[in-house]
Amino acid sequence: MNNNINWYKDQVALNVLAGSLENAKKVYDACEGHVVLGVLTKDYKDNSSCVSAMKxxxxxxxxxxxxxxxxGDPNQSLMVSQVAHEIQPQHVCQVFTGVAYTRATLGQKDTYIDALVxxxxxxxxxxIATGPLSSKEMVAEVPVTTAIALVKDxxxxSFKYYPMGGLKHxxxxxxxxxxxxxxxxxxxxSGGITLENFEEILQIALNAGVKKILPHLYASIMNKKTGETNIEDIRKLLEIIKKNV
Structure with a gap:
């Protein structure tokens, strides 16, 4: 099974939600495979039902x-690690304190793991206090370079930088x-990214020279009635990526 993300020009891909199996397939095709589809552990009552759906x-x-x-629910950290072990996905969203356990549980180096900061x-x-217990304590302000070293250790x-509030920060x-x-x-x-500000957020990372960029777009491109990701919005986002990368 391929554990590697299909990056556009080896640099950019999207992380979006899949409202259904049919929606997932349409999103994947519309993005020409340069996407990982978020399936949320929080939506399932237990590990077995989650693993079954993700397969x-x-x-x-x-x-x-x-x-x-x-x-970003820290209480899902353990379930994320356990489910990821079972299905060996291309990508895992994890709180900062859950990264090492997830990597060890996966048993391989290819799956891409982010650390929520x-x-x-x-x-x-x-x-970096985004874990089940640490998120209940005082904010742990750590220099960015130190946090990067910790993630790599x-x-x-990558960093999942959330909640951004669009360009608020x-x-x-x-x-x-x-x-x-x-x-x-x-x-x-991640957080507050829309069709309107996506290009600027992407361009900031490209201008800085970040080697791997994976923007998360969820609610802003979702049909509120069906809970499915809008296919036309995916096509627009891919056009923006191709224009800039």
């Missing part, structure tokens, strides 16, 4: 699956992108 998504999308938490309001720092591949995001580029870590901007 169906795997078959339709050549394993372009992202095992997700669900709105949050804005602090201070350029040069991120909050744990076997992670622009200066912080620009700094993070520069450091990720310098220290060979990927960036996954």
């Amino acid at each position: 169906q998504y795997q078959q339709l999308t050549e394993n372009a699956i992202s095992v997700g938490l669900g709105q 949050s804005p602090t309001g201070k350029v040069g720092y991120v909050n 744990m076997g992670g591949n 622009r200066a912080e995001y620009e700094y993070i992108c520069k450091e990720c580029a310098s220290h060979d870590l990927g960036i996954e901007p």
Whole structure:
């Protein structure tokens, strides 16, 4: 099974939700495979039902699956690791403190694992207290470069920078992108990204020279009535990627 993300020009892909198996297949085709489809563990009552569902998504999308938490919920950290072990996906969304356990549980180095860090309001720092217990304590403001080193020590591949609020934390995001580029870590901007601000958010990371960029777009491109991702929006996003990369 292929555990490697199909990056566009080896640099950019999308992380979007799949509302159904049919929707997943349409999204995958519309994005020409340059996508991982988020299936959220929080939507399932137990591991077995989640694994069963994800295996169906795997078959339709050549394993372009992202095992997700669900709105960054730290309480899903253990389930994410356990499910990822079973299905061996291309991508895993994980809280900062869950990265090392997830890598060890996977038993291989190919699956791409992000580490959730949050804005602090201070350029040069991120909050790494995103785990089940640490998220209940005081914010842990850590220098970006130290956080990058910690992620790499744990076997992670990128920052999931969430919640961004679109460009609300622009200066912080620009700094993070520069450091990720310098220290060979990927960036996954997430939270408040829309068709309107996507290009600018992508361009900031490209200009900084980040080697792997995986923007997360969820609610903004979803049909609120059906819960499915809009296929036409996926085509527009791919056009923007092709124009800029």
